[in-house]
Amino acid sequence: DAGVTQSPTHLIKTRGQHVTLRCSPISGHKSVSWYQQVLGQGPQFIFQYYEKEERGRGNFPDRFSARQFPNYSSELNVNALLLGDSALYLCASSLQGEAPPYNEQFFGPGTRLTVL
Amino acid sequence: AQKITQTQPGMFVQEKEAVTLDCTYDTSDPSYGLFWYKQPSSGEMIFLIYQGSYDQQNATEGRYSLNFQKARKSANLVISASQLGDSAMYFCAMREGIGGGADGLTFGKGTHLIIQP
Numbered sequence: 262d263a264g265v266t267q268s269p270t271h272l273i274k275t276r277g278q279h280v281t282l283r284c285s286p287i288s289g290h291k292s293v294s295w296y297q298q299v300l301g302q303g304p305q306f307i308f309q310y311y312e313k314e315e316r317g318r319g320n321f322p323d324r325f326s327a328r329q330f331p332n333y334s335s336e337l338n339v340n341a342l343l344l345g346d347s348a349l350y351l352c353a354s355s356l357q358g359e360a361p362p363y364n365e366q367f368f369g370p371g372t373r374l375t376v377l
Numbered sequence: 378a379q380k381i382t383q384t385q386p387g388m389f390v391q392e393k394e395a396v397t398l399d400c401t402y403d404t405s406d407p408s409y410g411l412f413w414y415k416q417p418s419s420g421e422m423i424f425l426i427y428q429g430s431y432d433q434q435n436a437t438e439g440r441y442s443l444n445f446q447k448a449r450k451s452a453n454l455v456i457s458a459s460q461l462g463d464s465a466m467y468f469c470a471m472r473e474g475i476g477g478g479a480d481g482l483t484f485g486k487g488t489h490l491i492i493q494p
Contacts, residue, residue, distance in 0.1 A: 294481050303381075303468050304422070306481025317481055349420055366482065368414075368422035 265369035273375045282337045282372045286354030293335040296351040347376045381485035398454040398488050400469030409473045411452040416466040464492045
């Protein structure tokens with residue numbers, strides 16, 4: 262079975278531009294979460310979507326937005342890129358299990374964004 | 378205040394030795410889950426082990442075990458008989474609250490583990 266897939270693998274943008282990152286969850290998973298991992302740090306939670314609705318949001322500016330499609334894939338959009346947005350963007354999918362609070366997240370390989 | 382603290386930025390360990398990676402956490406929620414992930418240089422996060430706040434037993438998964446000391450808010454990862462392939466970044470993470478996945482994981486800054494032959 263295919264794992265979580267993300268595209269593109271790498272991306273180079275300039276300041277002020279807009280970027281769209283894509284994620285396809287594991288088949289059967291209805292929840293997608295996005296994380297930003299700056300070099301040398303742990304991932305930071307950006308968004309979680311479940312059944313096409315936003316279920317959680319981290320401490321990120323409004324330049325960051327996301328959406329989930331009927332097939333549960335997701336897009337992360339970042340407007341007005343800043344140098345500090347350079348990072349590895351990780352997508353994770355999960356079943357949204359009923360046993361709280363366990364809900365294992367399976368991560369994709371990430372998209373490495375460089376802002377020049 | 379940091380919710381997840383990993384005090385060892387880097388560790389060097391001889392192959393076949395056991396290694397303990399430290400993690401302390403901070404929460405006032407009685408219901409939470411603790412996770413350990415491995416991140417090789419390729420970047421993908423690999424789930425290793427999970428411990429729930431109400432679990433009575435320490436979690437074990439193959440060579441991985443979690444030394445859960447609730448009163449001390451400590452959740453150290455123990456890797457027995459380390460292998461060269463264990464060299465990677467290791468992250469401790471926590472989810473708080475009831476309900477699966479309502480909020481994202483909070484990660485520590487990680488420990489860079491290097492296994493030497």
